[in-house]
Amino acid sequence: MKPFSKETYIQRRSELKKRVGSGLLLFLGNGEAPMNYADNTYHFRQDSSFHYFFGSDYAGLAAVIDIDTDTEVIFGNELTIDDIVWMGYQPSLHEKCELVGISHTMPLSELATCVKTAQSKGQTIHFLPPYRGEHQVWLQELLGINPAEQAAKASLPMIRAIVDMRNHKTAEEIEHIEAAVDVSVDMHLAAYRAARPGVTEAQIAAEVERACLSQDCYKAFPTIATVKGQTLHQHKFMNTLEAGQIFLLDAGAEDPMHYAGDLSSSMPVSDRFTPEQEMIYNLHLKTFKAATDTLAPGVPFRQAHMNAAVCLCEGMKEIGLMKGDPVDAAYSGAYAMFFPCGLGHMMGLDVHDMENLGEQYVGYANGEKKSTQFGFKSLRLARKLEPGFVFTVEPGIYFIPELIDKWRAEHQFTDFICYDKLEAWKGFSGLRNELDYLITEDGARVLGHKQKPMTVEEVYAAKNAL
């Protein structure tokens, strides 16, 4: 797939200038991040907002947009012969910048002077909240703001403008997201084929990541490949799969333009689920449908989350693990015993899109408050949905022994939770499925051209596929 034309980047920057109105917009690109010594680095990942406006995938750049004088400059250093010997030929800084419609480049050392000049003219310096230590040091040098105060002093107009632009995906962005989702489906299909007794979590993770890397993609986040699915973010591969267990995979690719896919799958390690597992898996599919049936422009995502929660409580009541009115059980927060996370999150250049700019701005409308109650506090996305929004839907059902013990000891939600019956379920682990959605003008659709298995029959078929 072709990279975006320079017009895309020119248009994005011009829209940003219009929205913020005045001042100097400061963008710090990411540098190389040492793993254990300077030359042994983590996989390089450009800052997503820098990438969105300046397209460049190289380390060690910064940029300013002076709205008041309508100038745009990328700061960076030309490669020395030592750099070229180490990492090979690269186009000049000027050539790299031309590709995104910027003709003005300066050495990185000039950035401080540029910022000082703007400050002396009384211009507002807009910057984003930093999430890397190097950027905190850099901002302190440039602006004299203590790292502890930088997030609070970041520019709200800049954050709000960028969030609103990046939240609405264009057709060309959706093409890239769908390409990433397709590779992500392949990663999951590899796991369905590989999961069987005697195989290790690490071996499956290797198959999953092979499907990603071999298609010129990199993983969008650390792979979760576990038989302990009740732990939402288990990043270690420690176990050997045993017959009768459920294997859970949460993995996704980012395409070469850095747009993400994010999918989850749950499957039996044996050929088939046990009757209990199948019952919970099918209840989970019902909650999935309860959530996705309502997705449309104007519908708050909180509503989809609550629909899933109510459906979960109804099912749990039928099974005998909950009691009382399912709607009350959901709205009181008792459902979070089995579903302690949010239904989903925005997705784009970041797998949790723009989480670094503040979940409150990305997933909540202006003035809408995020709950602090267990369960509801993990709802990253709650706002009314709009055409162009891309997000994940990932309800799950988890049996977390530590949470069961804690709530039981605290006598939490005793009107809704049947603790005596729940004891026998402590070893169940957990499961979820996750798909990626786009809000269209009149509804919603699943992203990707390839289909990830969802129903029990599809899961069994995928396990047996060659």
Ligand SMILES: [Mn+2]
């Ligand atoms: Mn996700």
